[in-house]
Amino acid sequence: MTDSDGVGLVTPKQLHFDAPLELECGTTLRGYDLAYETYGTLNEDGSNAILICHALSGDQHAAGRHRPDDRKPGWWDNCIGPGRPIDTNRYFVVCSNNLGGCGGSTGPTSTMPGTHRPWGPDFPIVTVGDWVRTQARLADALGITKWHAVVGGSLGGMQALDWSIRYPERVARAVVVAAAPRLSAQNIAFNEIARHAIRSDPQFHDGRYLEHDAVPGVGLRLARMLGHITYLSDDGMRARFGRDRRGEQARFNFDVEFEIESYLRYQGESFVNRFDANTYLLMTKALDYFDPAQSTGGDLAQALEPTQARFLVIAFSSDWRFSPERSQEIVQALLARKKRVSYLEIESDFGHDAFLMPIDLYHRALHAFMDVPA
């Protein structure tokens, strides 16, 4: 395998966990599956493992292809592979599908124990903390005592942050990209509208759409279109779509007319085919609830006091979903407790989406940070 192939073909894996898990919402799951993938080889003392945490609409398929003819590789293939910033020649990389997800881990589309129907809306609301605890159990199962690094962008960055607080002794390095210490009212408002779109779709059937052989496609499509506006920057949209029309003249009807409309509809449509609506609801709620400083009366620095990791915090100039100021809140709180943190603000007009892009400075920073002594 050459470097240009990345990690090549990968085989999805799954583990069943028998031990009950009490979720933060109070519900106890008697058992659950986690779907995950690994790339590279774990060394003998289990010290070269890197955990990748996925974002809102991501999953465990971070790199490589499942079949040779897969149209696209995993969502962070440009960053993970032999010779890539997260170098699978040297590191053992793990990525799991969050509990409640729709990529194979137990979630709303799984069969509810003791029934023949899917969990659907009865799947309990999960939190970033719940995910981190399931990831810790996965680490135990894989023989990983301490992560060389926990890495994530957006909602994934929140998991990296939570890891560093919850299991300080298990995280040598934490990379928090394009994240925030908690959502703003505006962030919550966007999530609420996305949820409202899904839940008010007549095909939602109170969340039991699978039992009705239905899909709340209208609502899910709208939610995704809305999400995409917040992922792109105004400047980036201008550069990419401007006010370009698909034809020369104004059409004076409601067909797709501007390129940006066409892009959003395509994004919405393809999302409906690959994502579960109940999972989308759960993921946005996990975002809304994330607030590590809640237990310390709003004092983020105090919340970060237990951390032992070396931090790399990265923000992108045109990200208005989680702006650089939000990353700086994390950096300031870490500095206030004399924690070791590097901060990098990268010029980009990709908006929030930049965290998925192969931006040279970004990738070089990730690569270098993996070698920094912890």
Next chain:
Amino acid sequence: MTDSDGVGLVTPKQLHFDAPLELECGTTLRGYDLAYETYGTLNEDGSNAILICHALSGDQHAAGRHRPDDRKPGWWDNCIGPGRPIDTNRYFVVCSNNLGGCGGSTGPTSTMPGTHRPWGPDFPIVTVGDWVRTQARLADALGITKWHAVVGGSLGGMQALDWSIRYPERVARAVVVAAAPRLSAQNIAFNEIARHAIRSDPQFHDGRYLEHDAVPGVGLRLARMLGHITYLSDDGMRARFGRDRRGEQARFNFDVEFEIESYLRYQGESFVNRFDANTYLLMTKALDYFDPAQSTGGDLAQALEPTQARFLVIAFSSDWRFSPERSQEIVQALLARKKRVSYLEIESDFGHDAFLMPIDLYHRALHAFMDVPA
């Protein structure tokens, strides 16, 4: 009547126009009604008239009350009245409902000539230019040759700008508040999602919902909720709603939980009860199409060359829908042609909504500008 009563009780007015109107889309309306209101008294030489242009969801009811027990006065009552910035003791103020609106002017809810059904989706797409031409006919009918001022915020500001270009000799002063010379790709994207929400509502019935005795309430509600996010600033939301919960603890369900959710749902719900979905589609399309520089190859300064008005351009610091930079584009283009323009950027955390707020500096500027020699 004391100053504190504002303009008091007002009577809605309506005029029918027989002369055919060829719209920019190519369709000709054989005749149409315009609903309007007036406040104050036109002087003998018709030189004291001010035109107020309404925004996306506004109408002709800008000031006063229709009935003593109306819960709210007109949408700009804080600015229009005896002794108020737009002083009805001195000026004759006119505000008309835009063609295609749902406040009494001919629009999708009106009966289509030669049929017994409403226009619905067959109502032609109207533009800012079409509105300005109907407003000019209204001015003719009222005996107003030249406006003392044409004033508008947001989409209303675009009408003021269009007036100054289309009828240079009829506009002594133009006040363009919280507007933009044309929409950005992001603005169009938000409009597209709003339209998509309405048009994909099963109750939309291809726009013939009135004939089905239905209302596409789900879609219209979502459109309005989304609009509200763009009207408020992130800081303003934080100040007003923060992350406040309606109860102390996380609920771990999908009920309304954060104050911002409650606010948005209320705003969405009340909008469904007062606004027509087809009109909303038309208004957003008029926004998308507005681009006075289109006829001059993108050169806004050249497009503004014919103007003779004295301009006041006002922007609000936290407005991210039409940011101060967008207003500055207008100012720069006017200055490039040595036009008389004053620019005021007002500190506010009300976001785009600031143009409706009784902000002291804003109101003093409007008041003073009405006295400036043209």
